[in-house]
Amino acid sequence: MDDGSGRRGFLRQLGSGIVTGAADDDPSAIATYATAGAKFGFAFLWVALVVLPMMFAVVYLSAKLGRVYGKGLFAVIYDHYPRTLLYPLMLGAFLGNVIEAAANLGGIGATLALLMPLPIPAIVTFAASAFRVASWFAP
Numbered sequence: 462m463d464d465g466s467g468r469r470g471f472l473r474q475l476g477s478g479i480v481t482g483a484a485d486d487d488p489s490a491i492a493t494y495a496t497a498g499a500k501f502g503f504a505f506l507w508v509a510l511v512v513l514p515m516m517f518a519v520v521y522l523s524a525k526l527g528r529v530y531g532k533g534l535f536a537v538i539y540d541h542y543p544r545t546l547l548y549p550l551m552l553g554a555f556l557g558n559v560i561e562a563a564a565n566l567g568g569i570g571a572t573l574a575l576l577m578p579l580p581i582p583a584i585v586t587f588a589a590s591a592f593r594v595a596s597w598f599a600p
Contacts, residue, residue, distance in 0.1 A: 488568030489561065 497505065523534070530537050535554070538547050570585035577584070 487565050488572065489564035492568040492571060
């Protein structure tokens with residue numbers, strides 16, 4: 462019986478925090494990091510020391526919110542705050558997700574254009590279509 466100690470207990474405590482922590486490694490982020498690194502070198506590396514504690518705090522608080530309430534952020538806002546706050550926040554999150562998805566597709570297109578002599582819009586269109594079709598078959 463697992464009492465929460467040992468290696469298995471440690472991995473169980475990490476839970477979805479690993480996925481949440483790795484969520485910033487998407488194509489648009491990698492493209493941004495590579496571009497900034499190529500342009501500025503190590504000049505802005507100090508920013509990582511400032512931003513890292515903030516990233517830890519966001520991941521930690523998000524995990525705690527989900528663990529305590531058993532719900533996502535917008536479900537908690539729905540339960541505890543007026544709709545006049547909920548709807549603008551949802552719209553902002555939706556628009557942010559659309560922009561993030563477009564940036565990811567653009568990063569995929571720009572990267573594959575380095576390997577294949579195809580126009581970036583064609584690669585982006587193909588990648589978006591492929592992801593859409595794959596999402597139909599995902600469990």
